[in-house]
Amino acid sequence: MNGGPSGFSNAPVTRTLVIACALFTILFGIRGRSNKLGWSYQDIFKKFHIWKLMLSVFAFTSTPELIFGIYLLYYFRVFERQIGSNKYSVFILFSSIVSLLLEVLALNIIKDSSLNILSAGPYGLIFASFVPFYLDIPVSTRFRVFNLPFSDKTFMYVAGLQLLFSSWKRSLLPGICGILAGTLYHLNVLRARRMKFPEFIASFFSRLSWPSTGNRSPAAPARNTPANMPSYAGRQVEGNFPAPLTSTMEPPEDSIATLVSMGFDRNSARQALIRARNDVNAATNILLESQSH
Template sequence: MQAGGVSGFQNAPVTRAVVLASGLLSVVFSANRRARALGLSYQEIVKNFRLWRIFASVFAFQSTPELIFGLYLLYYFRVFERQIGSNKYSVFSLFTISVSSLLQILSLVLLKDSNYISALASGPYGLIFGSFIPFFLDIPITSRFRIFGVNFSDKSIIYLAGLQLLLSSWKRSLIPGICGLVAGSLYRLNVLGIRRMKLPQIIASFFARFFAPPPGSSSRPSRSLVGNMSSHTGRAVQNQPSTGSAPVAEPPESSIAMLVSMGFDANAARQALMRARNDINVATNILLEAQSH
């Protein structure tokens, strides 16, 4: 599935805020040559109790390759904010970041008497690798191909980017990545009913006001993608081209079933596939955008 049917950060203000914070802090600390000192360590966090280091380590990457792959994955995973809404995605982000940070600190405490590791890599590993849980479970493979005899799918590039980030600093990045996967799994299991929680409306309004792209910044506004399709009624798609173009074939039942397995209504899936001319990637994006309104 492609990163999104709407360009930029339309309907994803929380993701935009995280990307901006991560990019700016990474550049600032790198310019001051303090990036390497950002990672969580037992000495700084537990013994010296410098809690400000936790905030800095949550957002700022320590190297340019980590920054590139990290921001790419954050940008791609904005599809989940569009799917569940910015409020719930804010809860997901806070939960995965907080739980991952606590698990990282716990790992430092457990490993303090060993020579295994002294400090961990910094960056939003909790949010990134927590997002791989719904990516693995909810996003279907829609196409497969072979390169030099090796099988790949349309999801492979995301997995490869995640693997690169996970192993970018070896043990220093491996532990934060694993902690992020655990945090994402706990959210998926609805620990403490976390998936039903929402932030106060004032916080959601803050992100919508200050981090949503300005009107007209996208060349393809979200409502133009949805058009006259209703995700709840199953009405016929309107405004079909009539200037000699061939009629759209009835969507395959397998494509409809795949969209239904992602949680979409069968009638809405059929309408989206017809509008997308049976392109399941485009249809998925149409449904996600319709669901966000």
């Protein structure tokens, strides 16, 4: 299992988010203000420091949290490649807002003195991403260590647990709220999985972030992006593809790797790319349609 081609190819929104989190965390760390990143019940309900809610999404409290958080965000770029930058932007906004609202509600109900300050960082997005990771990303390798069962997804869960319990209750509550937000998105509450931004908003991140290295597959029009977060439990795609034209170039390895990372069979991914003239998004649609028959 992998996140597809290395780097941020076809994942400009993730690239922008990772860069922003790293810069904000380092900036506040250098200035010795990391302890002011988190927010508390008093900040919201008594001082009305709503800006702390917004800031807490873009900066981690400590270096270990930054390392594990950036690693998880980097891997979860696979979802942006699956559903497109536009709909992934909606997923980020939905999971972040819903998670923050649930955190505020929980603090208002619990009023626990040990939760005086919650951990800062994009916990809502990270742990919301574990919902499609668990449901939609298939296990490709299983192995045993000291007779204990493991898979190629195990390290991701270990990294998530490390981040979840990094500050005990202060990080546990945002993580749980993130999982609930991801579940609500998966259940398509408020038709969240069908929402889309105007195209210029999603493309804005491409202009903001640094360019990726390596070959990039041409982007398909927004109307070709799958409407829902797809499920890739079935790895072998049935159905025959028409013979490619002789002028069609052999699909690049990074495009094949992107589709394989989504759970598709390598040979089916190659044939779909040939049929789609090496358009990754169009090939994804072809493979999904084949699975639905």
